[in-house]
Amino acid sequence: MSDSPKTEKNEWRKDYLLDRWVIITANRGKRPQEFVRKREEKPSEAGTCYFCPGNEHMTPPEISRVGDGKGSWQIRCFPNKFNAVDLSFPKAYGTHEVIVETPVHGQRLSELSVGHLVKVLGMYAERERKLSENKKLKYVLIFKNEGPAAGASLAHSHTQLVSMDRVPMLVQEEMKAAKKAGGGCPYCKIWKKEKQKKVRVIYENGHAIVFAPYAPRFSFESWLFVKPHRGSLGGMSGKELHAVADALKQVLARMDRLLGNPDYNYYLHTAPLRKKDGDLHFHIEICPRLGIWAGFEFGANSFLNSMAPERAAKALREA
């Protein structure tokens, strides 16, 4: 591992655990500002937004909500109308849900208060707990697509939740690699080492830390870890949840400031349902969509990244 903030020559880097490789193309030497993209067209704003208050009747029947104390809601969960999986699909068993995190159309997640974000994470945890009662379900994948370049087809901010009868290969690979590494949870060591090295750390509070991973697939990719070894949101104390929410707000707000409200995806890597914490260390991987994967990425399943994570972290720390 070379950790110089300025990599002068390009280099291949391997993920901490996975056999996943990236070439840091430092020779392209772009400054962070050059990653600010002219925003693509927002998804059509014409017509009605199904996710706005007042249009609740246009979504499938509500599953859960966090009320606002005035008869309306702050957060709302309902089935995805265009579901990839279904309890009635024998070969694609599961549920596909949408969680609208805010009633305010156009509001970005970074603009929510930490208290509100705690409730969003609480909704994720509540759905995970509820779905874990169905023993045929093995995993809940929670992810967010923000903006058209990140695959969002609707502009109103929302998270998706897919429960399934299997554990995704990527999560299996992480678990396998973690086991192979031996000596307890490798992620516990990874975040501590990153904290010690400092150069890739973006933000830290008492119970959570955000850093740019050593071998990022995306420019400004950021990983958010809860510090204590927890497998899922459901296993966290109130303080830990609050720390994760605070760190999430911090990293998203810094991205928004530095990169001009970029489109991004994030996804939670949590332990499989009903598994002990030993299996995976909860983290959120946040992937700004500033470039486009192309023939190299698909043909090699390796990645080109012109923004060294040391430089990305520095820019996000200072943003």
Added chain:
Amino acid sequence: MSDSPKTEKNEWRKDYLLDRWVIITANRGKRPQEFVRKREEKPSEAGTCYFCPGNEHMTPPEISRVGDGKGSWQIRCFPNKFNAVDLSFPKAYGTHEVIVETPVHGQRLSELSVGHLVKVLGMYAERERKLSENKKLKYVLIFKNEGPAAGASLAHSHTQLVSMDRVPMLVQEEMKAAKKAGGGCPYCKIWKKEKQKKVRVIYENGHAIVFAPYAPRFSFESWLFVKPHRGSLGGMSGKELHAVADALKQVLARMDRLLGNPDYNYYLHTAPLRKKDGDLHFHIEICPRLGIWAGFEFGANSFLNSMAPERAAKALREA
């Protein structure tokens, strides 16, 4: 394997060899025409095209060319100015080249004659052979990005070639899986089985076949195989090269007609340099970029595809 052309319920499908999974979301039931995207802005046409005849002095020094018999060229190869790897980078060793397949700005690969495409493949083979003399190089990845949604930053049609001191993980995984399958080359069996089943075949001639793979990551993804067991273009006879060029033209032309000149990537999967044919069965994977990978894909490393390959193949056959 279910092969009904009309999958009524969604289903998870696994790649022939890799542990790579896709949900065919047949319930979204889009017709092929609905995949035609309003074209994004073409990459800037303003100013000079570095790849056009007359501007040869604006590229790094030429490596090779196919002349047009009139003092100019049909095909031209030179170093990529924005190279990911370099012979002077100890940690990212290799060469990064550009092959401009046609002097005509705006011409698509599907518009080239089969004879011209044979020469393009010949240039790929020539560069691979030349690079194989450098024993530090282990692999040559050849790929094409067509259009901005496929990551092309220049509009003039071109291929890229990255030689490297390692074999990409994806190719290693394919080789490992092929070995594990036992009983000789599994790809030889796969194309024969697809030919027999017919339902996913798109085009076939004497020495080459194109089909939609059973578990495609992309809508209208198409795989082109040379039928005899060959590891690389260099190992093919003239007739086989001609058959591959003909099949390439056929599938690209069908995609262009059906999908309105879609942006796409393709990449060649060839055997590592100086390896016997036994190691990999040459094929080209063609990936139209009609949708956007998002949180599900990145978080699970599994894929959602709303166009069942049986339907895609039928539409491309008839296009």
